Amino acid sequence: MPKLANIYLIFDFFINNADYRITRLRAFWADAEKKGAVEGEHRHKLINFSVYYIQRKLTFDYLAKKYILRDLFLKKNSALTIKIISLALAMCYFQSNSEGVLSELKILLRQYQNGAIASSLVLAVNNFLEKSSFVAPEIRQKDEAASLSLRYSCPRELTAHLICETGAEAAAEILENSIKQPDxxxxxxxxxxxxxxxxxxxxxxxxxxxxxxxxxxxxxxxxxxxxxxxxxxxxxxxxxxxxxxxxxMGKSAFMAAYILDARPGDLVLDACASPGNKTTHIAELTSCAARIIAIDTSDSKTAKINDNIDRLKLNNIFTMTASSECLDIAKLKNKFSSLEGDGEIFDRILLDAPCSGLGLIRNRVELKYRFNMSDLAGMPGIQRPIINNASKMLKKGGYMLYSTCTINKKENLEIVREFLNGNKDFSPVPLGDRLKAFGRDFNAPDRDCETLQLMPDSEGHEGFFFALMRKN
Ligand SMILES: C[S@@+](CC[C@H](N)C(=O)[O-])C[C@H]1O[C@@H](n2cnc3c(N)ncnc32)[C@H](O)[C@@H]1O
Structure with missing residues (x-):
C-alpha cells in the first residue's frame, strides 16, 4: 500500500498526467525516489497502486460521483474533488481497509472545499465503505456496454467494439481479465x-x-x-x-519465435523489429547461427534493437532504418554488401505488424483510454502495404509469420485472407505441430487451424494473433 504520506504525490501524479502512460508513471516514481520523497522499497508498491488505480479509474470516478457526491452541489473544484475521492476509494479498496486514508482525505479536501463539506464528504466515503465489499461492483446501466464499461473501467466506445468483435460473454471475460495484475x-x-x-x-x-x-x-x-x-x-x-x-516477455509473444522456427544458416527478415524482443529471441533460439536483418522506421527505433543486441551479447543481427513498405533487395544490398541473390532471398520473414494493440489491454493499462475508432479503422491501411511488400522478398519454400498483439479481426484474419486471395503462390500452414511444444490443450478446431487468435485470458496470455504462410 502507498505510505499515506505519499497521498500528495499520488494526487500530484494523477492531476498532472492525464494520459497515464506507464513509462511516465515509472519515471515519476523513480524521480520521487531520487529526490528522497519515497523510499526505494515503496516505489514498486506505489507503481502497483498506480497501475491498480489506472485499471479501475472510471469505476472509482463513477462510485465517487454516484454514491459520495450524490446530490451535493459543489460551487468550485468539483472535478478535482471527484478525483480526490476516487483516489481515496481506490486506496481503501487496494489495501482492503480504510485505515489512515480518511484522515488524509479530510486534510486534502479542506484545501479545495470548506470544512463542513469536507467533513460530510469524508463521512459519506466512510458510510459507503462500510456498506460495500471490496470487489469490482456490478453496475447496472441501460445497456450491456455501459454496464461493462463502468464495471471494468473501459471506455464505452472500446467496450462496445469488444462486444461487437467477440460477443458480450467473451468481452466481459476479456474485461474482467484486463483489470487483473499480470504476472x-x-x-x-x-x-x-x-x-x-x-x-x-x-x-x-x-x-x-x-x-x-x-x-x-x-x-x-x-x-x-x-x-x-x-x-x-x-x-x-x-x-x-x-x-x-x-x-x-509476454506469454503469447514468446510463441512467435517458435512458430517461425528459424534454423541455423537461415537468412531471416524481421520486418517490424523494434525494440527487438522477438528478433533477439530468434537469435537466441538459433544460437546466433542464423543471419537476421532487423528493420524499423527510425534511428531511435533501431537504436533500441541495438541496445538489446548488446545487452544480450548476441551477434548475427544486423539492423537497418527503413520502411518495410518499400524495402527491396537493392536497398538491402546497398547497406549489407555481402547479401547474395536477387528478389527472393529470405528463408523466413517475421512480420510482427504495427497494430491497435488491443491484446495488451491488461499489460499496457493506459491504452484503453487512448482508444479511438478512427485510429483503429486506419490500421489495415498500414499493415496491408507492409505484408504485400515484405512477402516479395521471401524465397520459394520459405515461411512468413504474420503476427499482431491485437484481437481485432480486420487487422488479423481479414488481412491474412485478403493477402492469400491476392497471392496464390502463398498457402497457409497449419499451426498444430508448432503449438504442441507449448503443451496447451488446443481444442479441436484450433488444432488444424491455420491461424491462432489468443485472447487476454485468465491464464495471463496477451491477446495475440499468428498466421504462418509458406511460399510455393
Ligand atoms: C508490434 S511492434 C514490433 C515489436 C517487436 N517485433 C518486438 O517483439 O519487440 C511494431 C513495430 O513496427 C514498426 N513499424 C511501423 N511501420 C513500419 C514500417 N513501415 N516498416 C517497418 N517497421 C514499421 C513500429 O515502429 C514498431 O516498432
Whole structure:
C-alpha cells in the first residue's frame, strides 16, 4: 500500500498526467525516489497502486460521483474533488481497509472545499465503505456496454467494439481479465545459459536471491513467471537483466519465435523489429547461427534493437532504418554488401505488424483510454502495404509469420485472407505441430487451424494473433 504520506504525490501524479502512460508513471516514481520523497522499497508498491488505480479509474470516478457526491452541489473544484475521492476509494479498496486514508482525505479536501463539506464528504466515503465489499461492483446501466464499461473501467466506445468483435460473454471475460495484475514473466537467454544445468542453477539462485517462487509458463520452455506482487522491484532494474540473462516477455509473444522456427544458416527478415524482443529471441533460439536483418522506421527505433543486441551479447543481427513498405533487395544490398541473390532471398520473414494493440489491454493499462475508432479503422491501411511488400522478398519454400498483439479481426484474419486471395503462390500452414511444444490443450478446431487468435485470458496470455504462410 502507498505510505499515506505519499497521498500528495499520488494526487500530484494523477492531476498532472492525464494520459497515464506507464513509462511516465515509472519515471515519476523513480524521480520521487531520487529526490528522497519515497523510499526505494515503496516505489514498486506505489507503481502497483498506480497501475491498480489506472485499471479501475472510471469505476472509482463513477462510485465517487454516484454514491459520495450524490446530490451535493459543489460551487468550485468539483472535478478535482471527484478525483480526490476516487483516489481515496481506490486506496481503501487496494489495501482492503480504510485505515489512515480518511484522515488524509479530510486534510486534502479542506484545501479545495470548506470544512463542513469536507467533513460530510469524508463521512459519506466512510458510510459507503462500510456498506460495500471490496470487489469490482456490478453496475447496472441501460445497456450491456455501459454496464461493462463502468464495471471494468473501459471506455464505452472500446467496450462496445469488444462486444461487437467477440460477443458480450467473451468481452466481459476479456474485461474482467484486463483489470487483473499480470504476472512478471521473463525468458532466459539460452545463448548465454546454453545448457540445462546453467539454466537450472540460474533459476535456483534467482529464486533464493529475490525470495520468489518462479513457475515455468510452458513445460520444458525457458520462460518463467511469478506473481508480480511478490516482487519489490522491476525486472528491468535487476543486474540479471543488465547482464543479458533475462528479458521480460509476454506469454503469447514468446510463441512467435517458435512458430517461425528459424534454423541455423537461415537468412531471416524481421520486418517490424523494434525494440527487438522477438528478433533477439530468434537469435537466441538459433544460437546466433542464423543471419537476421532487423528493420524499423527510425534511428531511435533501431537504436533500441541495438541496445538489446548488446545487452544480450548476441551477434548475427544486423539492423537497418527503413520502411518495410518499400524495402527491396537493392536497398538491402546497398547497406549489407555481402547479401547474395536477387528478389527472393529470405528463408523466413517475421512480420510482427504495427497494430491497435488491443491484446495488451491488461499489460499496457493506459491504452484503453487512448482508444479511438478512427485510429483503429486506419490500421489495415498500414499493415496491408507492409505484408504485400515484405512477402516479395521471401524465397520459394520459405515461411512468413504474420503476427499482431491485437484481437481485432480486420487487422488479423481479414488481412491474412485478403493477402492469400491476392497471392496464390502463398498457402497457409497449419499451426498444430508448432503449438504442441507449448503443451496447451488446443481444442479441436484450433488444432488444424491455420491461424491462432489468443485472447487476454485468465491464464495471463496477451491477446495475440499468428498466421504462418509458406511460399510455393
Ligand atoms: C508490434 S511492434 C514490433 C515489436 C517487436 N517485433 C518486438 O517483439 O519487440 C511494431 C513495430 O513496427 C514498426 N513499424 C511501423 N511501420 C513500419 C514500417 N513501415 N516498416 C517497418 N517497421 C514499421 C513500429 O515502429 C514498431 O516498432
Amino acid at each position: 512478471a514473466v521473463f525468458r532466459l537467454n539460452t545463448f548465454i545459459l546454453h545448457n540445462q544445468k546453467l539454466r537450472d542453477d540460474f533459476i535456483k539462485q534467482f529464486s533464493e536471491k529475490y525470495f520468489v517462487d518462479l513457475r515455468r509458463v510452458y513445460r520444458d520452455m525457458p520462460l518463467y513467471s511469478c506473481d508480480r506482487s511478490a516482487f519489490n522491484f522491476m525486472l528491468t532494474d535487476l543486474g540479471e537483466f543488465r547482464a543479458g540473462l533475462i528479458t521480460p
